[in-house]
Amino acid sequence: MSLTLTQFFPWQLQPLFFEGGIFAFVLVAVFLGQWGCHYRYKKFRQWFQRALLWACVAALVAVGVDYAYQKNMGHLKDNTLNLVQAQSQRRHNQQADRDKTSRQKIAQMVMRQAQKGLEKQGFVAIPSRYILLPIYNDAYTNQGLDAGADYANRSGVDPLGQQKPVMGQGNYGLAGHNFNDGKTGFSALQESNNRNAPYLKNGRLKGSFWLTGKSVILANATGLYEYEITGQTTVDKTDVNVLNPTDQPSLTIISCLFPSTQYRIVTHAVFKKHETWQAAPQKLIRLFNLRVQNTNAHVNWWNPGVEEGANGDAGGTKK
Structure with a gap:
């Protein structure tokens, strides 16, 4: 061992x-x-x-x-992480292109029930930020958040979360940890590691457009749902109105701001299209091939556990 x-x-x-x-x-x-x-x-x-x-x-x-x-002086940590992650992702994508795992098998790995006591909803991939996380059904307990991302559905109009969110419909909310390391959970959605700016300036809450136009891909048993990021806002941790229903299908991702953890970074995205596992382009399918792609749900000092990607049990293919 x-x-x-x-x-x-x-x-x-x-x-x-x-x-x-x-x-x-x-x-x-x-x-x-x-x-x-x-x-x-x-x-x-x-x-x-x-x-x-x-x-x-x-x-x-x-x-x-x-x-x-x-301390991320001169964006040293940001630049170092981006370089290392980009090189790693290129290697994994090359492996995925050579891998012969069928689309049906990849879909099965995505929906595998890997956590006891939680219901698997699928996976989320944000390729530009090297994020690949399982989605479970409980954003309001440590068990759920420690497993990866979770759908969040307690809004201003539904405080008890009785309405179960559906990918590609309404306002699909996601929540996940920000570990302040630029790589685990939703940490990579913060523009600059360990810095409140640009989200908090002179005590005022601001937004950011650094990810505008980038894709977010959700996956479940029926296929892939592609969203496009429109920007980020910052809210108090008690503000649940960001999860209220929207007229158009949208995605709302909530994660902590560091070091001012009483605030939340909210990443907004709009729904673009849905494709089945058989019809989706290979470049999207390969994002979810857990035999070769690493997931980033766990860090040893907070929520140690077995990753679902190639750096763990590879979608259940490693025994």
Whole structure:
């Protein structure tokens, strides 16, 4: 059984172990390098002092870089994540193009009941933000939110959520965690990691159009539902009116704002079209091939669990 660092140490302390590792590595490397070059001379104290100096310099640089990354200075974290995620997604898409899994099998993986006590609604994919999450039926408990995305249906006109939302009809609400890491849950829908701007400026709630025109694809047993993002707004966490019925089929995605968690980022999208599993283009089908695509519902420090994608049980195909 393999164990990750997060299973031994709290996630907040992991940078200390990383920087300590750099210090130790540089200390040993420089000392051995000095010894290898001057092994005839017994200047161990001088060699150790030089090694210690370089190790301290390396550790200080590592601390500075880590601080800048965590604070997202100069959008360092945003740019790094986008680069890494783009390269990873290209690789997964290439694997999906070569994979021979049938459309029927992909549809079955999408609708597989992978969480006890929850009802599977399907999947959501936001390709431009590398998001792929299962959709379950309970956005109002930790069990539901910890499993992935969930439909949210407690609105101003239906406070008890008695009306079950239907993909492609009315205002389909989704809710999910923002883990403030730019990749897990709906974290990637926040324009800049760990920054309130542009959603909150001078105490006033604002919006953003950085995702306008991007696609959101929902999938269930009947096929794929394509939506187009029209913008983002920011509301207080108690505002449920964003889930009120709409005249035209639409999608409303709700996630937290970080670091001001009393507010919610609301991503709005309008319905474009529905296609069956047999008729949908291959570029959309491959988004949901869980044998090769990673899902991003879990993070070890909050809601550890088995992912439903290739980085977990691959849609139930891994035993």
